[in-house]
Amino acid sequence: MIxxxxxxxxxQVEQGASLTKVLEQYSLENDIQLAAIAVAINNCVAPRATWHTTQCQxxxxxxxxxxxxGG
Incomplete structure (x- = not known):
């Protein structure tokens, strides 16, 4: 665990867990719709297309x- x-x-999450896995678990625990969020990791935006290959450190x-x- 890390x-x-x-x-x-x-x-606490499993070492090597993907961002997708972490966010899916977090969304279930906190009633959040993943389609309606953006994520930054260490102050850098994480494009949705990379969530499944990004490992949390x-x-x-x-x-x-x-x-x-909006505009």
Missing amino acids: TIFINDAMK ANDKLELFSVVA
């Missing part, structure tokens, strides 16, 4: 943002 932070909250800081349409 420690990561999601929106400043500490979370110890002490990663994930920030989840609600996607809002």
Whole structure:
């Protein structure tokens, strides 16, 4: 297990877990729709197309943002 932070909250996840796996579990625990969020890892936006190949590392800081349409 490794420690990561999601929106400043500490979370234990399996070493080598993909971002997709971590976000799916987090969304179930927190009633969040993955289709409606954007994610930054260590202050860098993580494109949705890379979530399944991105592995979480110890002490990663994930920030989840609600996607809002507008102009």
